[in-house]
Amino acid sequence: MKGKLKEALRKKLAKDILVFFYENPFSIDSVGGISAWVNGDRKEVQLALDELVDLGVLERDSMGTTKGFSYTRDEKVMRIVKDLVVKG
Amino acid sequence: MKRLITKLKKSLGFQREKTVFGKYLGNPSWVVLSRIPDGYEDFKKTDLFECVKRSIKGKGSLKKESMKILKALDSSSKNKTLECFAYSGKKYGLCCPLVSGDKVFGYLTLCGMKKTMSEERSKIFRAFTEAVIRETVKEFEIEDINRTVRPRAVALSTVHTVHRLMSSTLDLDELLTRVARLTLQVLRANRCSIKLVDKNRKVLIPRTTIDLRDEKAKLKKVQIGKYAPGKAVKKGVPVRSKNYLAVPLIDEDVVGVITLYDKLDGSEFSQFDEEIMKTLAEQAAIAIKNAQLFKEQQELTLSSIKCIAQLLRNRPHGTHKAEGSFLKLISLIGPKMNMNESEIRMLQYAAMLHDAGQMSIPEKVLTKKGGLTGKEYDILKSHPMKGATILSKFKPLKPIVPIMMHHHENYDGTGYPKGLKGKEIPLSARILAVVGDFEAMITEKPYRKALSIFAAVKEVKKNAGIQFDPKVVDVFCEAVGRKDVIKLLKKELGNK
Numbered sequence: 001m002k003g004k005l006k007e008a009l010r011k012k013l014a015k016d017i018l019v020f021f022y023e024n025p026f027s028i029d030s031v032g033g034i035s036a037w038v039n040g041d042r043k044e045v046q047l048a049l050d051e052l053v054d055l056g057v058l059e060r061d062s063m064g065t066t067k068g069f070s071y072t073r074d075e076k077v078m079r080i081v082k083d084l085v086v087k088g
Numbered sequence: 089m090k091r092l093i094t095k096l097k098k099s100l101g102f103q104r105e106k107t108v109f110g111k112y113l114g115n116p117s118w119v120v121l122s123r124i125p126d127g128y129e130d131f132k133k134t135d136l137f138e139c140v141k142r143s144i145k146g147k148g149s150l151k152k153e154s155m156k157i158l159k160a161l162d163s164s165s166k167n168k169t170l171e172c173f174a175y176s177g178k179k180y181g182l183c184c185p186l187v188s189g190d191k192v193f194g195y196l197t198l199c200g201m202k203k204t205m206s207e208e209r210s211k212i213f214r215a216f217t218e219a220v221i222r223e224t225v226k227e228f229e230i231e232d233i234n235r236t237v238r239p240r241a242v243a244l245s246t247v248h249t250v251h252r253l254m255s256s257t258l259d260l261d262e263l264l265t266r267v268a269r270l271t272l273q274v275l276r277a278n279r280c281s282i283k284l285v286d287k288n289r290k291v292l293i294p295r296t297t298i299d300l301r302d303e304k305a306k307l308k309k310v311q312i313g314k315y316a317p318g319k320a321v322k323k324g325v326p327v328r329s330k331n332y333l334a335v336p337l338i339d340e341d342v343v344g345v346i347t348l349y350d351k352l353d354g355s356e357f358s359q360f361d362e363e364i365m366k367t368l369a370e371q372a373a374i375a376i377k378n379a380q381l382f383k384e385q386q387e388l389t390l391s392s393i394k395c396i397a398q399l400l401r402n403r404p405h406g407t408h409k410a411e412g413s414f415l416k417l418i419s420l421i422g423p424k425m426n427m428n429e430s431e432i433r434m435l436q437y438a439a440m441l442h443d444a445g446q447m448s449i450p451e452k453v454l455t456k457k458g459g460l461t462g463k464e465y466d467i468l469k470s471h472p473m474k475g476a477t478i479l480s481k482f483k484p485l486k487p488i489v490p491i492m493m494h495h496h497e498n499y500d501g502t503g504y505p506k507g508l509k510g511k512e513i514p515l516s517a518r519i520l521a522v523v524g525d526f527e528a529m530i531t532e533k534p535y536r537k538a539l540s541i542f543a544a545v546k547e548v549k550k551n552a553g554i555q556f557d558p559k560v561v562d563v564f565c566e567a568v569g570r571k572d573v574i575k576l577l578k579k580e581l582g583n584k
Contacts, residue, residue: 024242026274026364028253033245061270063256068249070273073300073352 002080005055009084013040014048018057021071022085025078028061028070057081089193093120095228096186096194101220109213114202116181117143121195124158124165131158136197143200144176157181161195168192170214172204180204184217188225243364246274251371258382264296267346267372272298274368275333275361277348282337283310283317284344284376292317292345300352317345326362333357335365337373343380346372389437389484397440400447413577414439417523420567425515425560431487435516438491442524445475445492469504472496488516495520498555510557518557522548522564525555530581541568541577 009015016038021027029037035045049069052058056077061068072078096102097120106118117139125131131154140157144150153175160173164183172182181199185192196217205213250270257263268280279299283292294307313322320327320334321342327334334347346369351357397411415436422432446454449471453464460468476493479485494508494517501509503521513521529544539547545568552561567573 024239026276027242027246028249028270028273029242029245030249030252033249037242037245059273061253063253063266066249066252066256068253068270073273073276075352 001056001077002084005057005080006084008051008055011048013038013044014052015085016040017045017048017052018081019085021058022081025071028068030067031069034069089122092188092224092228093122093186093194095231096120096221096224099220099224099227101223105216105220108216112209113198113205114200116198116200116202119197119199120186121161121197122193124161124195128154128158136199139199140175140181143179149176157199161197164195165192170210172210174204175199178202182210182213184214186217186221188221247364247367247371250274250368251375254371254375255378258379260376260379260383261295263375263379265298267375268296268298271346271348271365271368271372272300275348275357275365276352277333277350278352279349281317281347281349282344283347284337285312285321285342292321295344317347320345320347326366328357328362330356333361333365335362335369337369337376339370339373339377343373343376385484392482393437393440393485396444400441400443411440411580413573413580414523414527416573416576417526417564417567418519420570420573421519421523421560421563424563424566425519427515431516434485434487435491435519437485438488438495438516438520439523441475441479441485441488442492442495442520443471443475444478445471445473447478448474469496473505490514491516491520493517495524497521499557500554503555513557518560519564522556522560526564526568530577538581541574541581 009018017034017040020034020037031042031046031049034040034049035042038045040048049058049060053060053069056074057072059070059072061070072081110116110118117136119134119136119139121134121136125134128151131137136157137154140154141150144153156175157173160171160181161183163169164171164185168185168187170182170184172180174180179199180201180203181197182201182205184196186194186196253270254263254267257266264282268282272278272280278301279297281294281297283294286293290312292310292312294309297307310318312318316327316329316332316334320336321344324336324338324342326336331351332347332349334345336342337344337346346365348357348365418436418439419432422435427435449467453460453467456464472493472495476489479492480489491514493505494513497503497506497508497513497517498521499510499513499518501507503513526544526548529539529547530541532538545565548556548561549565552558568577
């Protein structure tokens with residue numbers, strides 16, 4: 001998992017999103033909201049979010065047209081993220 | 089101010105200033121003081137003293153030279169001006185107050201300069217320093233905004249998203265589970281329990297508990313006023329401790345309480361957690377009240393339908409003997425025909441009322457044993473339209489009006505009232521046509537005996553593609569063949 005995540009984080013946008021959730025682990029936000037926090041294009045942010053959900057770092061809550069993304073609660077994954085974000 | 093001084097010392101502008109002026113002044117030592125030392129003893133504790141000590145040969149003159157420097161520092165502080173000073177023969181230094189707005193937040197001192205600074209260069213030095221301060225203060229303010237405002241903005245955005253996720257369901261059980269899950273996510277806690285107030289018994293009834301540690305959740309009723317959840321409800325305010333946080337759900341009156349236990353990282357619940365939770369609880373209370381009202385409205389609608397259905401059953405020709413099986417069949421067919429929950433519910437309502445229009449048909453027509461005359465048949469054929477007209481007055485049942493109107497249409501276009509064909513007939517009406525006719529066939533009528541279940545299914549199959557939608561017939565046959573359905577049918581029909 002770490003290898004795949006490291007690969008994904010080569011993209012600046014994915015890294016910015018992950019840093020955002022690492023710094024604000026309580027946050028649940030929409031694509032629009034996250035695009036504003038990381039100053040990214042909405043469509044590209046959507047793609048990056050989907051990739052991070054597939055990697056198990058983020059969770060997706062869908063209800064009708066509303067989608068909320070939040071940080072994982074899996075301690076093992078959180079440790080890997082900390083490692084990658086803090087050590088770069 | 090210490091943070092501002094640290095930031096200034098690390099700033100690119102300050103490093104640039106040191107490079108530009110350092111070379112010209114013979115690489116002096118740069119020291120930033122947060123205040124002017126109060127006398128010699130106090131001066132001895134500063135980094136500036138250490139620099140002066142290093143640059144003076146012979147300790148005897150150290151105090152005397154230090155006093156000279158202190159005098160210059162005092163003058164700089166008093167006049168808020170840049171003061172140059174000389175000490176120990178040919179050594180020079182300066183003190184420049186660091187001013188932001190009206191406030192002096194420190195003093196930039198240089199010692200060990202090889203020459204003094206001309207008035208003109210002093211002005212340039214001061215202007216450079218002021219520019220560096222302005223830049224640093226601006227960066228400092230932005231950092232401060234980021235540090236204080238950003239987390240609140242992120243929290244606000246979270247609350248907004250959570251509210252949207254919460255308010256998109258009116259199913260109380262689904263809503264409570266979702267509220268608990270979202271709350272656990274936002275507050276990063278291990279366990280969340282939601283209890284609702286049962287006013288009659290003055291207790292809190294546990295409705296949802298989620299524990300991320302796979303611990304078995306004990307669902308206990310709690311007396312209002314007891315333990316953290318009970319106290320929060322009684323007082324109408326949050327009750328917080330190191331490892332729990334209970335927040336009442338208030339919408340005009342207290343409807344319940346959300347209690348969180350044990351933060352994921354082992355930290356204590358904070359004031360910030362409480363503030364966030366209070367906002368979430370306000371949103372949750374509104375969503376819960378809406379879901380409760382919706383449920384009440386649904387119950388009211390269902391009671392009204394049951395009332396009308398009972399009236400229909402009490403008529404001499406009344407059918408609906410196998411109502412339970414009838415509704416069960418619809419609940420099995422609906423999902424297979426890609427209908428959503430609300431559409432299935434409406435179809436079930438329509439099934440209970442589909443012959444409501446027969447209320448306006450004379451009894452002698454309905455109970456006639458021989459064949460109907462043309463006129464009588466025309467009267468009978470008007471019942472779907474009449475039923476639809478009666479029920480269109482009842483707003484919550486508007487969606488079932490087209491089902492009522494078209495449940496006697498035939499798939500090949502030979503039905504009534506409109507003679508619609510194939511997919512022109514609403515899907516729900518096509519399903520009701522099959523289930524309704526099946527139900528009519530297995531029920532005894534004044535003019536004929538009831539068919540057996542097997543014979544009725546055979547008759548339905550025979551009419552696939554003529555009277556009925558063949559796809560619906562396939563799904564119906566699969567459903568009616570289930571053991572549980574057969575058992576229920578036999579029970580309702582008296583084991584035929």
